[in-house]
Amino acid sequence: GQNIDQPTEMTATEGAIVQINCTYQTSGFNGLFWYQQHAGEAPTFLSYNVLDGLEEKGRFSSFLSRSKGYSYLLLKELQMKDSASYLCAVMDSNYQLIWGAGTKLIIKP
C-alpha cells in the first residue's frame, strides 16, 4: 500500500529552527510537495522536490532523498505566524497526490 508518515505534532520556540520529517512509500514517484495550512484556511503550496537535495526559499528549505524515501521541511527563524499544520504529499505514478496526515507545529514565545 501507499503510505506517508510524518509526526502528529511538534513544538518549537520563536526564533529557533525546526525540522519536520516525512517518510514515504508510494507506487512511483513524481515529486514531493509541502503545504502549509493554518486553522480554518486553505492549504497553501510551500515547496516541491523531484531531485535529491535541498531547495531553499527564504526561511523555508525542503530536502529530498529518493533512495531513502525521505524528506524534511526546515523552518528557520521561527515566527508566531508559522504556527500551522504542515502537510507532506507525494505524487505517485498516476499523478495523484498521496497525503500525510499533517504535522501540527506549535510555536511558543
Added chain:
Amino acid sequence: ETGVTQTPRHLVMGMTNKKSLKCEQHLGHNAMYWYKQSAKKPLELMFVYNFKEQTENNSVPSRFSPECPNSSHLFLHLHTLQPEDSALYLCASSPFTEALEVNIQYFGAGTRLSVL
C-alpha cells in the same frame, strides 16, 4: 486570496436534506478536485475533473454527486448523508492532472460540513 473560492464556508444539514457545495477557480486551470479532510487524517481524494471530464472517482459513496459544468466551476451535490460524512471538504485546481512539469494544486478554504 488563493484564486479558488468555495461556498458556503459552513453548512449544517440533516440526514434527509439535499445541499450543494460550490467551487469556483479564477486561475485558468483545467483540472479540479474534491477532497475530504477529517481531523488527524490524510486528505482523501474524492473526485478529479480534467477538462470537464471526470477522470477519478475514488470509491466515493453515491450520496456524493459531483458536477463540473465548465473548467471554472465544480459542484458537490449532497443527499442523505451520514454523521460520519461530517468533515472539511476542500476544492482544488491545477493546470493539468498529468504533466512532466510541476503540477501544483491550489486549494480553496473549504466548506466545514456537519451532518446531524
